[in-house]
Amino acid sequence: MTVTATPAGQPATGEPPTDDGSARGGATVEFRHVTKRYDPGQKGPGAVNDLSLTVPAGKICVLVGPSGCGKTTSLKMVNRLIEPTSGEILIDGRNILKEDPVELRRRIGYVIQQIGLFPHQTIGQNVAVVPALLGWDASRRRKRVDELLATVGLEPDRYRDRYPSQLSGGERQRVGVARALAADPPVMLMDEPFGAVDPIVRDRLQNEFLRLQGDLAKTILFVTHDIDEAIKIGDLVAVMRVGGVLAQFGTPEEILASPASDFVARFVGADRGLKRLALFRVRDLELTPAVTARVGDPASEARQRAAADPMPYLLLVDADRRPIGWIAETRIPRDGTLDESLASAMSPLLDRNTTLKDALSMMLDAAVQAGIVVDRAGRVEGIVTVDAITAWARENPGEADSIEAPPA
Amino acid sequence: MTGDRPLIDWAWIADHLDDIVLRTVQHLWLATVAVVAGFIIAMALALLVRRSRVTYGPITAVAGILYTIPALALFAVLVPITGLSLLTAEIPLTIYTLLILIRSNVAGLDSVPADVLEAAQGMGLSGSQQLRRVELPLAVPLIVAGIRLAAVSTIGLVMILSLIGDEFGGLGLFIKEGIQTFFATKIYVGAVLSVTLAFAVDFLFVRLQRSLTPWIDARRVGA
Numbered sequence: 089m090t091v092t093a094t095p096a097g098q099p100a101t102g103e104p105p106t107d108d109g110s111a112r113g114g115a116t117v118e119f120r121h122v123t124k125r126y127d128p129g130q131k132g133p134g135a136v137n138d139l140s141l142t143v144p145a146g147k148i149c150v151l152v153g154p155s156g157c158g159k160t161t162s163l164k165m166v167n168r169l170i171e172p173t174s175g176e177i178l179i180d181g182r183n184i185l186k187e188d189p190v191e192l193r194r195r196i197g198y199v200i201q202q203i204g205l206f207p208h209q210t211i212g213q214n215v216a217v218v219p220a221l222l223g224w225d226a227s228r229r230r231k232r233v234d235e236l237l238a239t240v241g242l243e244p245d246r247y248r249d250r251y252p253s254q255l256s257g258g259e260r261q262r263v264g265v266a267r268a269l270a271a272d273p274p275v276m277l278m279d280e281p282f283g284a285v286d287p288i289v290r291d292r293l294q295n296e297f298l299r300l301q302g303d304l305a306k307t308i309l310f311v312t313h314d315i316d317e318a319i320k321i322g323d324l325v326a327v328m329r330v331g332g333v334l335a336q337f338g339t340p341e342e343i344l345a346s347p348a349s350d351f352v353a354r355f356v357g358a359d360r361g362l363k364r365l366a367l368f369r370v371r372d373l374e375l376t377p378a379v380t381a382r383v384g385d386p387a388s389e390a391r392q393r394a395a396a397d398p399m400p401y402l403l404l405v406d407a408d409r410r411p412i413g414w415i416a417e418t419r420i421p422r423d424g425t426l427d428e429s430l431a432s433a434m435s436p437l438l439d440r441n442t443t444l445k446d447a448l449s450m451m452l453d454a455a456v457q458a459g460i461v462v463d464r465a466g467r468v469e470g471i472v473t474v475d476a477i478t479a480w481a482r483e484n485p486g487e488a489d490s491i492e493a494p495p496a
Numbered sequence: 497m498t499g500d501r502p503l504i505d506w507a508w509i510a511d512h513l514d515d516i517v518l519r520t521v522q523h524l525w526l527a528t529v530a531v532v533a534g535f536i537i538a539m540a541l542a543l544l545v546r547r548s549r550v551t552y553g554p555i556t557a558v559a560g561i562l563y564t565i566p567a568l569a570l571f572a573v574l575v576p577i578t579g580l581s582l583l584t585a586e587i588p589l590t591i592y593t594l595l596i597l598i599r600s601n602v603a604g605l606d607s608v609p610a611d612v613l614e615a616a617q618g619m620g621l622s623g624s625q626q627l628r629r630v631e632l633p634l635a636v637p638l639i640v641a642g643i644r645l646a647a648v649s650t651i652g653l654v655m656i657l658s659l660i661g662d663e664f665g666g667l668g669l670f671i672k673e674g675i676q677t678f679f680a681t682k683i684y685v686g687a688v689l690s691v692t693l694a695f696a697v698d699f700l701f702v703r704l705q706r707s708l709t710p711w712i713d714a715r716r717v718g719a
């Protein structure tokens with residue numbers, strides 16, 4: 089039985105669209121008709137069923153689907169923690185089933201939800217596990233550890249000599265990622281890596297992970313059961329259904345715009361239009377300039393400027409243009425100077441990389457329904473309003489909005 | 497306590513310090529040989545269990561049966577074969593450590609979290625690297641707890657070795673002689689020193705375990 093759902097126009101091998109062939113640090117990973125049955129005698133569908141897909145070098149492919157659909161099994165066949173029953177898996181064209189599993193694993197980063205840090209080793213030793221296996225000398229290992237800890241946002245001097253039990257869940261997860269990156273593997277396997285941390289930390293880890301991947305361009309197979317995470321993280325998304333069947337393979341846009349089956353449409357959810365906002369970022373919008381005034385500016389002049397603008401608020405900033413808060417137009421004094429006590433409300437701070445979906449949800453919770461976009465130094469660049477996002481969505485209808493029924 | 501009491505003859509003790517030290521050292525030596533031998537056998541069996549779980553039941557069953565054989569019966573069986581030798585003394589002592597040590601070693605290896613093992617394997621540690629670098633270090637607390645228990649109980653058992661000859665009596669010999677000659681001081685010396693020895697060894701192993709597992713204290717101190 090061969091069931092390979094593909095996006096419209098794609099060949100049946102599951103070859104996804106690629107914009108560029110080459111990548112900085114990745115390798116192509118290809119599944120060819122891979123099947124796994126845990127019980128060889130069993131007749132029915134296995135845990136993974138005739139899976140064929142290709143992840144181009146340097147891309148993140150997210151395997152997503154309900155629990156038990158074979159995501160973990162698919163992933164573990166790549167580093168041969170599980171052996172396929174049939175089919176082959178190729179990394180840069182080489183059949184990994186012909187390689188020594190121990191050697192193979194040292195070239196593949198592996199991150200799991202429970203992290204699995206070695207409790208008896210310090211963070212530094214944990215990060216250096218694979219380099220030590222590869223025989224790097226102590227000074228090279230040490231240098232790499234410090235470099236990686238800094239990369240994942242953990243100050244090396246503070247963390248290097250601690251034990252895992254002394255870290256928070258989010259910190260441990262960063263160490264897990266650093267450890268997987270240690271020997272600079274071209275391929276990374278990540279099994280629900282952010283599944284065990286709370287939503288706020290998860291969101292931050294996801295953002296940092298994407299930023300990191302922007303620099304590293306690894307080929308990453310990423311497992312999650314959370315469609316929102318899949319859409320946010322993936323360059324490509326493979327939706328799987330129970331029985332280990334690939335239901336659809338394509339870019340997040342394609343999956344949201346044209347689900348290949350009722351199953352995918354249901355899995356993606358009725359709020360596809362809203363989810364699509366997660367694919368775009370504040371930088372895709374034209375920012376509205378904010379009417380700002382500094383602490384100490386004359387009130388009368390600020391009042392005039394505020395009156396000339398449709399927004400009934402004035403944004404008070406400090407000497408470095410960092411936002412302090414909103415002053416309602418009606419509360420600006422007629423004379424004197426502006427001071428911090430006048431600011432009565434604040435809005436969420438966004439940056440250019442915040443997704444429109446996040447921006448929208450943050451704004452809906454805020455007193456003044458606008459987001460203040462700041463640069464890396466925290467200085468005001470402009471503002472985004474709820475109206476601006478809805479207007480943008482109207483002007484940029486995805487296929488999701490124009491195509492009613494998924495194509496057969 | 498004063499030296500006037502006839503129950504404890506301090507002058508005798510002062511005169512026989514050499515002997516006391518010698519027998520204490522001998523006692524410790526006899527116990528050490530048994531625990532070391534027992535540990536080696538138990539670890540080999542625990543590694544067998546790690547490879548093939550089905551062996552665990554039969555192995556503990558046999559160790560359990562051996563554990564229930566009275567020491568005197570074992571001596572009776574062994575003396576015709578091995579004579580009044582060190583071997584006759586050590587075999588029962590070793591046998592009695594097995595049940596405790598097999599269980600604690602297996603429990604130690606079992607205590608290694610599954611996610612840690614999966615990560616170790618997934619990163620490319622070979623089977624023996626996983627054992628040496630991950631499983632054994634993490635098993636240390638339970639392994640050492642087993643050795644503590646075995647050591648303390650063996651120190652107690654060495655007391656009865658004086659039954660098979662003066663050569664292997666350790667501190668038990670003081671008690672045997674004390675009873676034979678109605679000399680209470682010897683009995684007290686033997687009893688007090690063996691108990692002290694057991695406590696000292698126990699304490700030593702607690703310290704050893706702490707120094708081998710700094711990460712556990714780290715957790716208690718917190719960050």
Ligand SMILES: Nc1ncnc2c1ncn2[C@@H]1O[C@H](COP(=O)(O)OP(=O)(O)O)[C@@H](O)[C@H]1O
Pocket residue numbers: 126135153154155156157158159160161162
């Ligand atoms: N070691 C195993 N032995 C037998 N069946 C297994 C094993 N691991 C997973 N399975 C079964 O294979 C199917 C897929 O499991 P898995 O790959 O873990 O799914 P997912 O990661 O998508 O939740 C499930 O039905 C699961 O019960």
Ligand SMILES: [Mg+2]
Pocket residue numbers: 159160161
């Ligand atoms: Mg899973």
